[in-house]
Amino acid sequence: MRAQTLGSAFRRGVFGVLAACALAGAAAFSSATPARAATLMVVGDVNAAPAANLPLYLNLLGSSRDVLFSRAKTSVGSIWLEYQKQSGVTVTQSAAPLTAALLATTDMLVIAPTFDTAMDYTAAELAAVKNFVFGGGKILMVAEAQASAVLANYNAVLQSLGTTIRYTGSRYPDIEKVPAPKPSAYSTGLGPFSLAKYDTLSGGRTIIQASRGPAVVYEKLGGIAPIPLPAGLPLAGTGLLALGWFARRRRRSGDFDGGPGQGR
Known part of the structure; x- marks a missing residue:
C-alpha cells in the first residue's frame, strides 16, 4: 500500500x-518584453526653424537631456541655440563617427545635412544608430534636397533605420504658412507653421500637412512584436x-x- x-x-x-x-x-x-519606443521625426525643409516653429522641436526634446548634433548644425542653428537655453540640457556637436559608445551617452540625435548634400554615414554607423533608436533614443532629421541622387541617399538612410518614412522625390518652391499642425504629442503650443520651400514626405504620421503634401512627419520605432x-x-x-x-x-x-x- x-x-x-x-x-x-x-x-x-x-x-x-x-x-x-x-x-x-x-x-x-x-x-x-518590448524595447522602449523611440521617435524619429523628419522635416523636409532646412529653413523650418524660425521662432514660431520652435515649439515643435521643444516638444520632441521632451525630457531628453543629452543632445548630439552629428557632423554639423548647418541651417538648424536656431534649434541648436534653443536647446542650449533649456535648463539641464547638454548639447554637443561632433564630427566623429557615430558609434555605440558615443550614442550610449546620448538621448537625442540630430541629423541635419547641408541643403542638397548627401549623408556620408557608413554601414557601421547606421547600424549603431538603428540600435540607438530601438533602444529608445530619439532622432530629429532635418534634410532637404532637389537632386534625385541625394534624395535617394536620404531614403537609403531612412530605410536602414527601419522606418516607413521616405522622401517622395518632389520638392516645391512654395513659401507658405500652414494654419495649424495636425493633432499629436508634438503639436502642443504650436501655431501656424512656416515653410520656405520643402520636400514632401510619405509614411509615418503627418504633423505638418502643406498644400503640396506632408512636410513634417514622425514615426514611433523600437517596439518588439x-x-x-x-x-x-x-x-x-x-x-x-x-x-x-x-x-x-x-x-x-x-x-x-x-x-x-x-x-x-
Whole structure:
C-alpha cells in the first residue's frame, strides 16, 4: 500500500511539473518584453526653424537631456541655440563617427545635412544608430534636397533605420504658412507653421500637412512584436493538462495505482 501511495504521489508530481513547464513555456514564447519606443521625426525643409516653429522641436526634446548634433548644425542653428537655453540640457556637436559608445551617452540625435548634400554615414554607423533608436533614443532629421541622387541617399538612410518614412522625390518652391499642425504629442503650443520651400514626405504620421503634401512627419520605432508560439507547443501544453485530468478521474474511480477496480 505504501509503495502504491508513493507511486501515486510521484505520478502526481510528474504531471504537475510537466503541466507547469508547458504553461510557462507557452507564456514565455507568446510575448516578449518590448524595447522602449523611440521617435524619429523628419522635416523636409532646412529653413523650418524660425521662432514660431520652435515649439515643435521643444516638444520632441521632451525630457531628453543629452543632445548630439552629428557632423554639423548647418541651417538648424536656431534649434541648436534653443536647446542650449533649456535648463539641464547638454548639447554637443561632433564630427566623429557615430558609434555605440558615443550614442550610449546620448538621448537625442540630430541629423541635419547641408541643403542638397548627401549623408556620408557608413554601414557601421547606421547600424549603431538603428540600435540607438530601438533602444529608445530619439532622432530629429532635418534634410532637404532637389537632386534625385541625394534624395535617394536620404531614403537609403531612412530605410536602414527601419522606418516607413521616405522622401517622395518632389520638392516645391512654395513659401507658405500652414494654419495649424495636425493633432499629436508634438503639436502642443504650436501655431501656424512656416515653410520656405520643402520636400514632401510619405509614411509615418503627418504633423505638418502643406498644400503640396506632408512636410513634417514622425514615426514611433523600437517596439518588439510578440513572438509566435512554435508549432505544437500549445497542443503539447493542452495534452499534458488533459493527461493530468484523466489521471485524476481514474484515481477517483479506483482504476489507478492498484485501487479496487484493478482487482489487486
